[in-house]
Amino acid sequence: MNEILYKRGIYGFWKPKGPSSFDVIREIKKSAEDPCIGHAGTLDPLAEGVLVIAIGKEFTKKINEEVKKEKEYVAEIHLGITSTTDDEEGEKEEYLVKKIPTQNEVESKIQNFIGDIMQRPPIWSAIKVAGKEAYKRAEHGEEVLLSPRMVHIKEIEILTYEYPKLIIRVVTGPGVYIRSLARDIGEVLKTKGYMSGLIRTRVGSFDRANAVTIHVGFHTPKRRI
Numbered sequence: 001m002n003e004i005l006y007k008r009g010i011y012g013f014w015k016p017k018g019p020s021s022f023d024v025i026r027e028i029k030k031s032a033e034d035p036c037i038g039h040a041g042t043l044d045p046l047a048e049g050v051l052v053i054a055i056g057k058e059f060t061k062k063i064n065e066e067v068k069k070e071k072e073y074v075a076e077i078h079l080g081i082t083s084t085t086d087d088e089e090g091e092k093e094e095y096l097v098k099k100i101p102t103q104n105e106v107e108s109k110i111q112n113f114i115g116d117i118m119q120r121p122p123i124w125s126a127i128k129v130a131g132k133e134a135y136k137r138a139e140h141g142e143e144v145l146l147s148p149r150m151v152h153i154k155e156i157e158i159l160t161y162e163y164p165k166l167i168i169r170v171v172t173g174p175g176v177y178i179r180s181l182a183r184d185i186g187e188v189l190k191t192k193g194y195m196s197g198l199i200r201t202r203v204g205s206f207d208r209a210n211a212v213t214i215h216v217g218f219h220t221p222k223r224r225i
Contacts, residue, residue, distance in 0.1 A: 005031040008056030010066065012206025014213050017048040024051060024214060040066035041203060046088050049073070049200030050211050069204030070154065072171045076197035077182040079164040083194035086122045086179035095192040100163045109188045110156050110168070113181060118148040122179045151176045166193075 006028055015024050021042045029035055038060035040052040054060045080097050083090035101109070152173035159167045166185070170178060179195045186193025201208055 003031055004033050006055055006212075007033045008059060010052065010054045010059050010062065012050045012052050012203060012211040014208065014211040015043050015048055015051040016214075018045060020045050021051055025053065027214060028053060028055070036060055038063045040064070041071065041200075043200060044087065044089075044198075047198040047200065049198070050203045050206050050208070051200075052203050052206055066204055068174050070171060070173065070202075071176070071200060071204075072169070072202035072207075073178050074159065074167065074169050074199045074201055075178050075182060075195055077166040077168065077185060077193050078196040079166060079186055079189065079191040079193040081164070081194060082186075082192045085194075086177075086183045087195045088197070090194070092194075097191045099190070101189045101191065103158075103161055106161055106166065106189065107158060110158070110185060112188065113185070114153055114156055116150055116152050119151045119177065119180050119184070120148040121146045121177050122183070149175070153181070164191075164193075165196075 013024060013028070015021065019027075021039055023045075025037050025039060029037055032055050034056040036055070036057045038054045040054075040063045043049060043051055052063070052066045054063045054066075079101075080095055082093050082095055153170065153176060154173065155169070155171040157169040159169055161167070170176075170181065172178075178198055182193055182195035
């Protein structure tokens with residue numbers, strides 16, 4: 001019988017790069033007090049950071065409250081290249097950039113993304129279209145059309161910029177896709193671009209300092225599940 005390491009409650013776990021969010025849940029279930037487990041805010045396999053997980057039915061009922069809380073990210077954007085998935089997993093294609101944007105131009109353009117904005121989710125996402133996840137439809141070669149939706153971005157700060165790499169810190173409300181933000185920043189800079197790296201540093205009050213580190217054994221993670 002496995003030793004009980006995780007009692008009922010809501011925790012912030014630090015998901016490493018590689019496993020999917022459900023890989024982490026499966027690992028936690030092996031030594032959780034209660035098999036009823038839910039999570040708030042999926043992280044793709046290539047992302048790392050805070051993943052909020054509830055253990056126990058009375059706590060999984062409250063997990064939606066965590067989904068609505070403020071989130072903070074550090075994202076790396078690779079300009080001058082497009083990706084079919086808007087992140088590192090997709091097929092890449094170089095884009096002919098006529099003018100490399102200056103630091104001042106980048107700072108000016110990203111201000112347009114602060115506040116309430118309309119954002120089109122990436123096709124390779126778990127958003128359901130007619131009852132089926134968009135990424136599953138895309139995998140089968142279906143044409144997927146996702147409508148823009150209103151989201152809120154509280155802060156964007158440039159941490160470093162040396163073309164073609166732009167690293168930003170972003171504070172958001174619920175429902176924001178950082179992959180979409182990376183794509184859209186590339187659009188307004190007239191360079192195109194995709195999200196080449198992502199760390200979620202905070203969800204509500206859960207951050208790196210109070211997150212539980214977990215080591216997950218896995219082989220090849222499935223895409224966005």
